[in-house]
Amino acid sequence: MPVFTDPSTFPAFHELPSASSLPSSSSLTSSSSTSPPADWFLLAQIKENMTITKTTLVVRDRAGADFAVTFDDGDHRGLLGSGNGSGEGAAPRFRKGHTLVVPRAARTDREGEGKKAVVRVPAGRSGGVRVVPGSLEQVLELGRVLVGMEEESGLAKKCAACGGPEAEGRPLMRCTGCGAAAYCSKACQVRGWGELGHKSNCKVVKSIREIWP
Ligand SMILES: [Zn+2]
Ligand SMILES: [Zn+2]
Incomplete structure (x- = not known):
């Protein structure tokens, strides 16, 4: 289990690498050991689902910054939630107040006056995105508790x-x-x-x- 207070594993929006500085998604594989840190995750609480055609969420990170997360494809398999077995249907559950988890998130700066940077989830990568059914505060707090338990032998x-x-x-x-x-x-x-x-x-x-x- 990762350390939830470690900013290199759980960076805030402003700490994310720029998308242009990362190798293309095709060269990123889960088994890659050449790109430290091994993995990082953007954690952000969903404020608003602004989807019209392309899935677009307005979220807030741990530092209190608001920004948009967009998905380049319609593959929402990863967003169905996992293992609850209650058959809630196939709609992605971008519920307000829940926490979005985006592995290897990058910041995309947009050309143009006054345009804010966004996090774009490239095509083929949305399968790795998860939603935790709780607030960001809960995730950080409970993550901290779980890591503590793990240190005391599990x-x-x-x-x-x-x-x-x-x-x-x-x-x-x-x-x-x-x-x-x-x-x-x-x-x-x-x-x-x-x-x-x-x-x-x-x-x-x-x-x-x-x-x-
Ligand atoms: Zn329980
Ligand atoms: Zn008791």
Whole structure:
């Protein structure tokens, strides 16, 4: 799992490489080890879906900058969301308030007075774009928590509600939604889900773990 506070892995819009400085998309392969950093991701919260003909989203990055993300092709396979099995249909889910994840995003400066730079997803690359069903703030916070858990040998050893340790012979019960949150009792699970907000965080955690296994 990547470190969510690392700006070289999760650059803000103004820190993205310029599209003209990158090799063409055809020479970028996922197994390429020659172009450091190995991978970077633009994280940005969807503010508005401005699609008329070409898919165009207005988003906001972690630094608070607003800009547009456009898609050069209609391949939205990656945007169907993953693994929720609830059959929500085939429409891309660019929901307002959710977080767009664009691997290897680049900034395209546009010619002309007053024209703002955009992020263009080239044809054939939109399959790698994901949407996390939560705010950017949630993604960063939960990503940080997950990385912390990973450093402590992968799984939570403390109850996510009361903070109590795993007792001998009584393993913590793991949330079946995300597989990450763990609880010492049914009562703690109920409290974690409602009062402590896991209801909203669970699907975000699940999505983060699927994108960065
Ligand atoms: Zn507990
Ligand atoms: Zn969960």
